[in-house]
Amino acid sequence: MSHSGPKIRIAEHIEIAWAADTHHRLACPNCGHNGDAAKLLDIDYRPPDAEHFYQIHICSACTALFFDNVETMDYGTPELIEIGWHIYQTQIGAGIWPITEPLTRIAKPAGARLLEIGGAYGFGLDFGVRARGWVGEGYDPSPLAEFGIRELGLTVTQDYFEEKDLAKGPYDVVIATEVVEHLAHPPGFFQLMRRALADNGILMLTTPNGALVAPAQAANILLPTLSPGAHLVLQTAHSLQIALQNAGFSHVQILETDMTLIAYASAAAFTLGQDVAAGRAMFRQYLVERGRVAEPESDLRFGFAGRGMFEAVQDGDYDAAEAAWSVLVPAAKQRFALDLNSMTALPAATARASLADLARIIPLGLGMILYSRAIYLLCRGQKRADVLPVFRMSLAALDALQGALAQRSLIDGLSASLLGATKAEILLCLADTAHPDTVAEAQSLLQQDAASITIIWRAFVSLVSSGAFETARHLQKALELYLPDNSFAFELRRDALFSLGVLALQDEKYYPRAAESFRQLRTLFLNNQADPGNMFWPAVRGEVIALDRLSRRDLATSLLSELIPLHGGAPVDLLERQRAKA
Numbered sequence: 053m054s055h056s057g058p059k060i061r062i063a064e065h066i067e068i069a070w071a072a073d074t075h076h077r078l079a080c081p082n083c084g085h086n087g088d089a090a091k092l093l094d095i096d097y098r099p100p101d102a103e104h105f106y107q108i109h110i111c112s113a114c115t116a117l118f119f120d121n122v123e124t125m126d127y128g129t130p131e132l133i134e135i136g137w138h139i140y141q142t143q144i145g146a147g148i149w150p151i152t153e154p155l156t157r158i159a160k161p162a163g164a165r166l167l168e169i170g171g172a173y174g175f176g177l178d179f180g181v182r183a184r185g186w187v188g189e190g191y192d193p194s195p196l197a198e199f200g201i202r203e204l205g206l207t208v209t210q211d212y213f214e215e216k217d218l219a220k221g222p223y224d225v226v227i228a229t230e231v232v233e234h235l236a237h238p239p240g241f242f243q244l245m246r247r248a249l250a251d252n253g254i255l256m257l258t259t260p261n262g263a264l265v266a267p268a269q270a271a272n273i274l275l276p277t278l279s280p281g282a283h284l285v286l287q288t289a290h291s292l293q294i295a296l297q298n299a300g301f302s303h304v305q306i307l308e309t310d311m312t313l314i315a316y317a318s319a320a321a322f323t324l325g326q327d328v329a330a331g332r333a334m335f336r337q338y339l340v341e342r343g344r345v346a347e348p349e350s351d352l353r354f355g356f357a358g359r360g361m362f363e364a365v366q367d368g369d370y371d372a373a374e375a376a377w378s379v380l381v382p383a384a385k386q387r388f389a390l391d392l393n394s395m396t397a398l399p400a401a402t403a404r405a406s407l408a409d410l411a412r413i414i415p416l417g418l419g420m421i422l423y424s425r426a427i428y429l430l431c432r433g434q435k436r437a438d439v440l441p442v443f444r445m446s447l448a449a450l451d452a453l454q455g456a457l458a459q460r461s462l463i464d465g466l467s468a469s470l471l472g473a474t475k476a477e478i479l480l481c482l483a484d485t486a487h488p489d490t491v492a493e494a495q496s497l498l499q500q501d502a503a504s505i506t507i508i509w510r511a512f513v514s515l516v517s518s519g520a521f522e523t524a525r526h527l528q529k530a531l532e533l534y535l536p537d538n539s540f541a542f543e544l545r546r547d548a549l550f551s552l553g554v555l556a557l558q559d560e561k562y563y564p565r566a567a568e569s570f571r572q573l574r575t576l577f578l579n580n581q582a583d584p585g586n587m588f589w590p591a592v593r594g595e596v597i598a599l600d601r602l603s604r605r606d607l608a609t610s611l612l613s614e615l616i617p618l619h620g621g622a623p624v625d626l627l628e629r630q631r632a633k634a
């Protein structure tokens with residue numbers, strides 16, 4: 053009998069139970085060790101109309117995790133095509149950087165021969181061909197491969213790569229992104245890939261990190277790592293190293309990212325590229341250029357140029373952002389009759405549209421595109437008031453996409469995170485113009501996300517610095533902004549205390565509060581190593597004014613007597629005040 057802990061639900065249809073000290077004698081599919089394997093957990097997976105039970109064991113020799121039940125699911129899902137899933141994946145859903153980043157490190161010249169196994173849409177192969185100049189082909193039996201053949205113009209054989217295909221080699225680079233976890237016997241695959249490669253060729257593969265499967269782990273990490281019914285063997289860095297070495301790869305390097313192992317393996321010594329900035333630049337250039345050469349009305353154009361715009365703005369590459377924008381503007385006009393430069397609202401039908409309908413009205417990545425454009429405009433010095441409508445449209449587009457996906461119980465991670473960022477920017481735009489909605493927006497933002505308190509303080513600082521004291525006081529009372537948290541970044545605490553002081557100086561009954569805020573700010577400067585910037589003397593001046601108004605002139609005088617000799621650069625007005633005293 054097995055001993056298992058309580059059942060824990062990690063998804064609507066999936067319950068797991070951690071095993072306690074149950075051992076079996078099993079053959080490890082990864083290293084061949086035949087002996088003790090501890091049971092790690094039971095999985096009870098009941099999608100509609102089916103019941104699946106899995107046990108996961110961990111090999112005591114190599115630490116690989118393996119499922120007992122290798123009956124796998126059907127990957128062909130025509131329903132997904134009907135709902136517009138491919139359009140979504142192409143335009144925004146598919147993560148291209150995690151696939152392409154590992155390729156930027158491989159030191160092989162243009163003209164090298166590339167083989168991609170299981171590339172699905174083919175973005176990895178496409179990057180190898182377009183950005184690295186490699187000569188590439190792929191093997192993938194799934195229907196997704198049709199996309200790469202038709203839309204990206206790739207050479208892909210819609211089948212498994214087998215022994216008979218070795219005659220086409222040898223290859224200089226073989227890539228297999230998120231493939232080996234789906235295989236019942238990884239060593240057979242590694243051996244075949246070793247034979248497909250030239251002696252100095254390099255294999256790059258990514259796979260979920262099996263070491264993350266542990267009782268303390270969060271469900272949102274466990275779920276994609278386990279993927280019951282799809283994954284069969286989960287590697288740890290150790291088990292992967294052993295399996296690759298056993299297959300004849302005498303040189304192995306494994307990198308660990310948040311959830312993924314990235315392995316490089318070769319029979320010859322190799323060095324990985326370390327220039328992260330150059331890799332990012334290559335990626336941005338690939339996205340923008342790929343968008344430019346795609347058909348003007350195609351999903352690819354919006355997908356590549358839209359991502360290019362987003363990545364360029366994230367990296368502060370404004371030339372690339374402008375290039376991506378100039379690719380997107382005519383395409384949006386042609387396909388959707390939208391003028392991205394002059395539009396002020398989204399078409400009314402976007403609200404509550406299904407995914408397939410939404411894809412007919414706007415680019416599915418429009419929220420990401422407009423958010424990036426708005427940030428770009430701010431960085432180029434445009435006024436927040438002028439950029440506000442762009443953020444508003446971005447928010448509406450993000451909402452429309454999230455709503456359309458929610459109709460299918462789906463969620464887009466990037467859009468979800470951009471929603472919060474866009475709302476924060478809208479609040480800062482409102483505060484910048486002292487808009488009457490500022491307080492209500494701030495309240496709503498804080499209700500949705502407690503972490504937005506730092507943005508609300510920034511809005512408060514903005515209101516005070518533009519002299520909108522009435523709105524600032526309203527915001528202060530509504531959200532109890534009386535003391536910035538010690539955990540805030542130094543600059544925000546500094547600006548918050550200064551603004552609290554300035555606001556309190558506007559009303560006689562708050563003078564004591566003003567003196568206290570400036571005193572705290574002075575303490576912060578004197579105790580902290582961080583740079584007060586040019587705010588040291590303005591803060592002291594604020595404290596002196598408050599003390600003078602409170603008829604505590606002696607205190608102000610002794611404060612200045614102490615500080616003026618200690619800190620250089622005292623301003624003329626404070627020096628004269630001291631001279632007048634003397």
Ligand SMILES: [Zn+2]
Pocket residue numbers: 080081082083084085111112113114115116
């Ligand atoms: Zn093993």
